[in-house]
Amino acid sequence: ASCFCPTIVPVTPPGSLTVCSRHTRTPPSLGCVREEAMADQAAALVALAQENQALTHTVQQLNDVVAALQQRLDAFPDPGADAPAPGKYPVALPEKFDGTLASFPMFFAQAKLYIQGRARNFPDDRTKVHFLISLLKDQAAKWALPLLRQDSPLLTDYVGFCNHLETVFGNPLKESQANRAIRQLRQDKSTAAAYATEFRLLAQDLSWNDSALRDQYLEGLSDEILDQLAMMDRPTTLDALIQRSLQIDDRLEDRRQARDHQHSRLLAPVLPSRSTPTAELPVEPTQLGAARPRxxxxxxxxxxxxxxxxxxxxxxxxxxxxxxxxxVAGKPPTLVAEGPSNMGSQSMQEGPSPVELRHLMVPVRLYPPGEPWILTQALVDSGATRSYMDAAFAAHHQVPLQNKPEPVQVEAIDGRLLRSGAVTRETQPLVLCLQQHREVRTLDIASMPRFPLVLGMDWLEAHNVQIDWVNRTVHFPDPCPHALSEMLAAAPTEEAVPTLPAVYRHYQDVFEERGADQLPPHRSFDCGIDLQPGAPLPVSRLYSLTEPEREALQDFLRKNLERGFIRPSTSPTAAPVLFVKKKCGELRLCHDYRALNKITIPDRYPLPLISELLERVQGAQMFTKLDLRGAYNLIRIRAGDEWKTASGTRYGQFEYLVMPFGLCENRPPEPGVPPDHPQAEPKADPVGVVLFPVPVSDPLHP
Structure with a gap:
């Protein structure tokens, strides 16, 4: 081969031979080095071209595979075609699970719901399992870490991974625990809705049939709802039974709220009439010519x-x-009810009232048949020929109504018929109580938005009520034969106690409960309350009460208002009430009279010596133990001192006409010693009588 590289020919003597350095052992020349570099670059370009050709072939093969997969995917229906976009699906991302056993059921359900809702995002089991593992943290994440390191087969088995996850973090005793909890579940004071929700949550972990669940649901219901269900056809499914109990509970709650509303209105002032021009009313200094805001x-x-x-x-x-x-000039009306002659005439002072003088309003209690008692106000109107109840008021309180035998036309004062038409409905016979006066009567139903009740001339004539317009008082006759006969006819007859021995039959009236429920007369040993001169009257706040205590308070007020032992009060002082549980579980109403007792002049009446009492019964062989029924209620509060016993409640302020618990120096007088003669010697009595007065303990400091 010829050499084309440039050669530097040195100067040699003539006849010498010159050769290339490539063919000699001498160092290469600069031109030869460049030739070798260009040859290497050419070889590298050839290799890159071959590699590029191979990659192009691989890409073509991948495109063919993708096209084939797309054709196979298009052959199947799209499950999420109608679903919202993955980013807008309404299912929220579950919170991460930290390994807490109590939160596992909710986490597991939410995670599976999320996977089902976004099925397009999880095409195979591996993606589902990886998603579940990504939601684990803390102890749960530590449990899943070995599965990832070992590339466990569970990573590609979604069902197997879920079963394994539930085995590790699920509660193996949930059915037995739910069994025990549902048998102990009771409604008690909660609502039927709350009870039903808790019952369903426990029932979902049980394998009971519908009949067993119905029986267990009835076992935990309150007595009130069970009593109502007993009068109906029992539902045949659990869902129907729960729905029926919810309806009954809502009805009972409406009645309780209506009753509480009426209690709160017992002493509520009646709004004055707006028909009188404002110019006729005196302008108060604080009004400054404008209406005073409510x-x-x-x-x-x-x-x-x-x-x-x-x-x-x-x-x-x-x-x-x-x-x-x-x-304001004039004196508001005062209601006076005179009782039977053997009880003495008693004034039921209602105190001042903001009612306009031309309206005489009186508080009344109604006892509709089968419904809770109602407290309201009635207008005494001599211009009305009959007595009426407002239609809206009757509907609100579910007062039982009936059709009148004949429609009654109602005329206005000018003789025109009312637009509402004839009165065709009336109440069923109900008990109407006005202080100590009771009667059974029916009331016509009419539309009277301003007054719930109107007592007209038929009521005034039946009782011959007398109104003293000078003193603004209303008097009932003594006694009232009309109301007395109706009450006796409506009251159930009480049979004699069959266990009463024949020797005591002559004293049968002593053992009857009715006598203990009557207001005793004023006597010489009435309980008086003497206050220290100039002492400021205490002002106390109300104590908070629980729901059972509020119900007991309502029952106490209702019974004692009926008996006449208490009455509404406008006293400037009032003691709060509280309850103390008895050994038998019942609640005893107590009054915190400590502030009143501090300013009361104590009665230093000497107590008998126990030694002397024991001497009197020494040698006796027969003893009789008698328990006085409501002993404190057998003694009246001294006339004029009733306002000092006032107690404040959320339903109003009331004062006692009989001796209450909690007053200092309250004890029955010793037998044989008249209170007006404290030094008189008692007469000798062959029968020893020992009276053990029950001490009144302070419920706050027993």
Missing amino acids: LSPSEKTRRREGNLCLYCGGSGHYARSCPKKMP
Whole structure:
């Protein structure tokens, strides 16, 4: 081969031979090095071209595979064609699970729901398992870490992974625990809705049939709902039974709220009539020529609970005696009820009232048949020929109604017929109580938005009620034969106690409970309360009560108002009430009279010596133990001292006409010693009588 590289020919003598350095052992020249570099680059370009050709062939093969897969995918229906986009699916991402056993059921259900809702995002088992593992943290993540390191077969088995996950973090005792919990579940004071929700949550972990679940659901229901269900056809499915119990509970709750509302209105002032022009009313100094704004319901409640004035918000007085209020000429009406002659005439002072003088309103209690008792106000109207009940009021309280034998046309004062038409409905016979007066009567139903009840001329004539317009008082006759005969006819007859021995039959009236429920007469040993001169009257706040205590308070007020042992009060002082549980589990109502007792002058009447009492019974062979029924209620509060016994409740303020528990120095007088002659010597009695007065303990400091 010829050499084309340039050669530097040295100067040699003539006749010498010159050769290339490539063919010699001498160092290469600069041109030869460049030739070798170009040859290497050419070889590298050839290799890259071959590699590029191979990659192009591989890409073509991958495109063919993708096209084949797309054709196979298009052959199947799209499960998420109608579903929202993955990013907008309404299922929320579950919170991460930390290994807490209690939260596992909810986490597991939410995770499976998320996977089902976004099926397009999880085409195979591996993606589903990886997604579940990504939701684990803390202890749960530590459990899954070895599965990833070992490339466990569970990573490609979604069902197997879920079963293994539930075995590790699930509760193996959930059925036995649910069995035990559902047998102990009771409604108690909760609502039927809350009870049903808890019952369903426990039932889902049980394998009971529908019949067993129905029986267990009935086992935990409250007695009130069970009593109502007993009068109906029992539902045949659990869902129907739960729905029926919810309807009954809602009805009972409506009745309780209506009853509480009526209790709160017992002493609520009646709104004055707006038909009188405002120019005729005196302008109060605080009005400054404008109408005084009404108090909000929350502010009214705050002032009532704090025994504050509803007019100015101050303490120590009430709105009807507020010093900032301009007095109005005239005297508000006072209700007076005279009882039977053997009980003495008793004045039921209702105190001042903000009702306009031309309206005579009286508090009444209604006892509809089969419904809760109702407290409301009635208008005494001599211009009405009959007695009426407002139609809306009757509907709200579910007062039982009946059709009148004949429709009655109602005329206005000018003789025109009312637009509402004839009266065709009336109440079923109900008991109407007005202080000590009771009667059974029916009331016509008419539309009277301003007054719930109207007592008209038929009621006034039947009782011959007398109104003293000078003193603003209403008097009932003594006694009232009309109401007495109706009450005796309506009252159930009580049979004599069959266990009463024949020797005591002559004293049968002593053992009857009715005598203990009657207001005793005033006597010489009435309980008096003498206060220290100039001592400030205590003002106390209400104590909070539980739901059972509020129900017991309502029952106490209802019974004692019926008996006449208490009455509404406008006393400037009031003691709070509280309850103490008896050994038998019942609640005893107590009054916190400690503040009143501090300013009461104590009665130092000497107590008998126990040693002397024992001497009197020494040698006796027969003893009789008698338990006086309601002993404290057999003694009256001294006339004029009733306001000192006032107690404040959320349903109003009431004062006692009989001796209550909690007053200092309250004890029955010793037999044989008249209170008006404390030094008189008792007469000798062959029969020893020992009276053990029950001490009144302080419920706050037993």
